Amino acid sequence: MQKTTKPLNKLKKSLIYLSSVVLLAGCATGQLGKNNSGEYKNGMVVSAHPEASQVGIDILKKGGNAVDAAVAVQFALAVVYPNAGNIGGGGFMVYRGANGEINALDFREKAAASANRDMYLDAAGNPIVDKSLYGHLAAGVPGSVDGMVEAHKKYGKLSWAQVLQPAIDLAQNGFKITKRQAEELNSLHRKFMEFNPNGTAFVNLESTWQENGIMVQTELANTLKLIQEKGRAGFYEGAVADSVVAEMQRGKGLITKTDLKNYHSAWRKPITGNYRGYKIITMPPTSSGGIALIQLLQSVESFPLKRWGHNADSTVQVIVEAERRVYADRATHLGDPDFYAVPQQQMLSAEYNKSRMANFNWAAATPSSAVLAGEIKGAEHEETTHFSIVDHDGNAVSITTTLNGSYGSLVAVKGAGFLLNNEMDDFSVKPGAPNMYGLVGGEANAIAPNKRMLSSMTPSIVEKDGHLFMVVGTPGGSTIITSVFQTIINVIDFDMSMQAAVAAKKFHHQWLPDEVYLEPDALDSLSVQKLRAKGYKLEVRGPIGRVDAILKNKWGNYQGGADPRGDDKAIGY
Numbered sequence: 001m002q003k004t005t006k007p008l009n010k011l012k013k014s015l016i017y018l019s020s021v022v023l024l025a026g027c028a029t030g031q032l033g034k035n036n037s038g039e040y041k042n043g044m045v046v047s048a049h050p051e052a053s054q055v056g057i058d059i060l061k062k063g064g065n066a067v068d069a070a071v072a073v074q075f076a077l078a079v080v081y082p083n084a085g086n087i088g089g090g091g092f093m094v095y096r097g098a099n100g101e102i103n104a105l106d107f108r109e110k111a112a113a114s115a116n117r118d119m120y121l122d123a124a125g126n127p128i129v130d131k132s133l134y135g136h137l138a139a140g141v142p143g144s145v146d147g148m149v150e151a152h153k154k155y156g157k158l159s160w161a162q163v164l165q166p167a168i169d170l171a172q173n174g175f176k177i178t179k180r181q182a183e184e185l186n187s188l189h190r191k192f193m194e195f196n197p198n199g200t201a202f203v204n205l206e207s208t209w210q211e212n213g214i215m216v217q218t219e220l221a222n223t224l225k226l227i228q229e230k231g232r233a234g235f236y237e238g239a240v241a242d243s244v245v246a247e248m249q250r251g252k253g254l255i256t257k258t259d260l261k262n263y264h265s266a267w268r269k270p271i272t273g274n275y276r277g278y279k280i281i282t283m284p285p286t287s288s289g290g291i292a293l294i295q296l297l298q299s300v301e302s303f304p305l306k307r308w309g310h311n312a313d314s315t316v317q318v319i320v321e322a323e324r325r326v327y328a329d330r331a332t333h334l335g336d337p338d339f340y341a342v343p344q345q346q347m348l349s350a351e352y353n354k355s356r357m358a359n360f361n362w363a364a365a366t367p368s369s370a371v372l373a374g375e376i377k378g379a380e381h382e383e384t385t386h387f388s389i390v391d392h393d394g395n396a397v398s399i400t401t402t403l404n405g406s407y408g409s410l411v412a413v414k415g416a417g418f419l420l421n422n423e424m425d426d427f428s429v430k431p432g433a434p435n436m437y438g439l440v441g442g443e444a445n446a447i448a449p450n451k452r453m454l455s456s457m458t459p460s461i462v463e464k465d466g467h468l469f470m471v472v473g474t475p476g477g478s479t480i481i482t483s484v485f486q487t488i489i490n491v492i493d494f495d496m497s498m499q500a501a502v503a504a505k506k507f508h509h510q511w512l513p514d515e516v517y518l519e520p521d522a523l524d525s526l527s528v529q530k531l532r533a534k535g536y537k538l539e540v541r542g543p544i545g546r547v548d549a550i551l552k553n554k555w556g557n558y559q560g561g562a563d564p565r566g567d568d569k570a571i572g573y
């Protein structure tokens with residue numbers, strides 16, 4: 001996790017706070033900035049890369065629906081946003097049809113059949129640093145291609161060939177990389193060469209990457225053509241599967257042809273909950289995000305956040321105390337529902353979540369050591385990516401997809417041109433040992449053959465009075481849940497526009513470590529002072545979340561919220 005330990009300078013904080021208030025007011029009154037082009041009637045796509053958003057809008061304009069556009073955007077992101085967009089990773093989709101139908105698709109990666117719970121421990125039983133993070137052994141069996149095939153089969157309108165073509169064109173003809181991408185790729189040059197000694201499309205062997213340099217990915221284009229031609233068999237069987245297995249043999253990884261052939265995504269029943277009259281539709285386990293999001297909303301619902309104000313000390317205190325309790329539950333009770341009986345019903349009960357807040361003390365921070373999971377009867381990169389889409393008919397798709405770390409395991413499959421994930425690190429490698437996000441876990445999320453690792457990804461859709469209201473999600477590892485939560489309350493409690501809610505400064509707490517992370521200037525100096533006096537350990541760190549969201553306003557227009565923390569882009573028509 002990126003963070004600095006510099007103490008907050010009071011005067012500087014107050015001055016910057018004033019300017020951030022002016023900035024927020026500007027956003028709220030319609031100054032949308034470079035990432036966002038306004039309000040639209042017909043449809044909207046918001047994603048982490050302008051080229052991918054354009055692909056989605058073009059598909060909608062050709063008569064495709066939100067799922068066609070989503071499939072096209074997922075494949076386009078695998079080309080133009082390779083640090084998190086992927087075909088070698090996995091993700092989740094939450095869907096709401098214009099007719100009110102809701103659904104959720106779990107295309108999360110799985111552990112290989114030969115995985116075992118101690119595979120990242122040394123002889124003394126301690127986690128081996130980086131073994132679950134880099135290289136071939138860090139990869140789970142990819143789910144994204146099967147997920148897209150399933151989503152398209154169930155809801156798609158355009159042909160499979162049509163939705164694949166834009167990504168193939170981008171890979172074959174190349175695309176212009178952004179300044180941010182050029183810098184990231186240059187900084188990873190040595191690491192890429194370590195895991196891919198023959199080079200990859202992501203390594204510039206002649207010079208350094210520059211903004212607007214063209215990245216061509218011929219091998220990836222060929223892989224995408226096979227997927228276009230053969231559907232899931234183009235990836236999970238044949239030449240691509242052979243390349244993955246050869247790659248595993250080269251780097252002592254575990255994924256076999258049988259693992260690939262046996263991979264299937266799962267349709268699941270979305271989680272729903274209510275908050276101040278709005279209905280939240282979100283992702284069930286294997287994500288922890290949906291349950292935790294509803295728990296957070298239920299925990300704060302009885303408090304007058306609006307009266308206290310956005311990021312005021314009382315607002316922050318209540319939210320941090322709710323987060324402490326919810327993340328303690330996450331560590332104990334959540335894992336792959338196909339392997340572990342997640343006590344979902346009780347965790348989602350409003351009485352339960354209210355009772356969890358009963359021992360919270362206004363006078364002093366509750367130490368995390370005093371908080372256990374509830375009794376239930378019976379600096380690192382945070383590179384995931386999210387996109388939100390609404391089509392002309394009002395169908396909505398919310399997809400969060402990931403390789404886990406930036407560029408995943410850093411292993412590009414030779415001959416096939418795509419990066420493998422390092423999602424195995426999202427398992428609890430050893431009960432109580434923190435993963436790359438500092439998250440701890442236990443039995444529920446222990447490694448087992450063919451099991452899915454727990455995720456924080458929280459693609460969500462909000463309804464008001466039975467109608468679509470918001471489509472929202474973000475990358476950010478463990479901060480995903482708290483960023484989605486804050487974006488929702490920024491709109492519902494603090495009356496922000498979609499763009500202002502996305503841009504607003506965020507903070508994060510996750511039980512362990514017992515610290516509260518703040519984006520620079522997230523709180524005014526007086527609030528910082530008051531919270532510190534009560535024992536809250538506040539740490540300023542880098543950006544939190546990168547939310548891409550859509551709001552349907554009261555005039556029926558779609559407002560995009562494209563996160564200014566990245567190159568994200570909202571395009572409507």
Ligand code: GLY
Nearest residue numbers: 404455456457477
């Ligand atoms: N890899 C981040 C997550 O799934 O939560």
